[in-house]
Amino acid sequence: xxxxxxxxxxxxxxxxxxxxxxxxxxxxxxxxxxxxxxxxxxxxxxxxxxxxxxxxxxxxxxxxxxxxxxxxxxxxxxxxxxxxxxxxxxxxxxxxxxxxxxxxxxxxxxxxxxxxxxxxxxxxxxxxxxxxxxxxxxxxxxxxxxxxxxxxxxxxxxxxxxxxxxxxxxxxxxxxxxxxxxxxxxxxxxxxxxxxxxxxxxxxxxxxxxxxxxxxxxxxxxxxxxxxxxxxxxxxxxxxxxxxxxxxxxxxxxxxxxxxxxxxxxxxxxxxxxxx
Ligand SMILES: [Fe+2]
Ligand SMILES: [Fe+2]
Numbered sequence: 001x002x003x004x005x006x007x008x009x010x011x012x013x014x015x016x017x018x019x020x021x022x023x024x025x026x027x028x029x030x031x032x033x034x035x036x037x038x039x040x041x042x043x044x045x046x047x048x049x050x051x052x053x054x055x056x057x058x059x060x061x062x063x064x065x066x067x068x069x070x071x072x073x074x075x076x077x078x079x080x081x082x083x084x085x086x087x088x089x090x091x092x093x094x095x096x097x098x099x100x101x102x103x104x105x106x107x108x109x110x111x112x113x114x115x116x117x118x119x120x121x122x123x124x125x126x127x128x129x130x131x132x133x134x135x136x137x138x139x140x141x142x143x144x145x146x147x148x149x150x151x152x153x154x155x156x157x158x159x160x161x162x163x164x165x166x167x168x169x170x171x172x173x174x175x176x177x178x179x180x181x182x183x184x185x186x187x188x189x190x191x192x193x194x195x196x197x198x199x200x201x202x203x204x205x206x207x208x209x210x211x212x213x214x215x216x217x218x219x220x221x222x223x224x225x226x227x228x229x230x231x232x233x234x235x236x237x238x239x240x241x242x243x244x245x246x247x248x249x250x251x252x253x254x255x256x257x258x259x260x261x262x263x264x265x266x267x268x269x270x271x272x273x274x275x276x
Contacts (some may be wrong), residue, residue: 071163
C-alpha cells in the first residue's frame with residue numbers, strides 16, 4: 001500500500017466551531033490535550049526515523065519513510081492550526097504546554113536516550129496512535145459527537161496513522177533494533193505518556209473549571225474505562241505489542257482504510273489543497 005502525503009484544506013473558525021467540539025467538556029479537553037502533544041511529538045517521531053534513513057537499503061521502505069515524513073509534517077501543520085483554535089477558545093496555557101514538551105523532548109529524551117532507543121519510543125507511540133486511530137475509525141459513537149470540521153481533522157489524522165503504522169517499526173528492525181529494548185522502552189513510554197497526557201488534560205479541565213466538579217467528568221471517565229470502555233477495549237491491542245513476533249501489520253486494516261477514505265474524501269467532501 002502506498003503511503004500518500006495529503007495536503008488537506010481544513011479551516012477552524014472559532015466563531016463557528018463550538019467550545020465543546022467533542023460533545024462535552026471532558027472529552028473536548030481530553031482530545032485537546034492530545035492535540036497539544038501532537039506537533040512536538042510528531043517532530044520527534046520524524047527526527048528519530050530520519051536518523052536511520054540513509055542506511056535503509058530497501059527501496060520500498062525508503063518510499064514508505066518518505067510518505068511517513070510527509071504525512072507527519074501535514075499532521076503537525078494542521079494540529080498547530082487546530083491548537084490556535086484552542087487558544088481562541090480561552091486556552092492561553094496551550095503555548096506553554098507545547099514549549100515544555102519541546103524542552104522535555106529536546107533536552108531530556110534526546111540527551112538521555114540513544115538514537116535506537118529514541119526510535120523505539122517512536123515505535124511505542126506510533127502503536128498508541130494506531131490503536132486510538134483504529135478505534136476512532138471503527139466506532140461511530142466517538143466520532144459522531146465531534147463537530148463536522150473537527151471530525152474531518154481527527155478522521156484524516158486517524159486514517160493516515162493506520163496507513164503508516166508499520167513504518168517506524170520497519171525502520172527500527174532494519175536498524176537492528178531488538179525485542180528487549182522495544183518492550184522496555186514501551187513500558188517506560190507508557191508511564192511517561194500517560195503522565196504527560198493526564199497532566200495536560202487536568203490543566204485544560206482546570207481552565208474550563210471542571211477539574212473539581214466530578215459530576216462534569218465522571219461520565220467521560222465511565223465511558224472510557226467502564227462502558228462502553230473505549231480505553232479498556234484497547235488493552236488487548238496494547239498487550240499484543242509485547243509478543244516477540246509482533247508486527248503492526250499483523251492485523252490487516254485494509255477494508256477499514258478503504259471505507260474510511262471513502263467516508264472522508266468522497267461522501268465527507270474533505271478537499272485537498274493540491275492534487276495529491
Ligand atoms: Fe500523526
Ligand atoms: Fe504517526
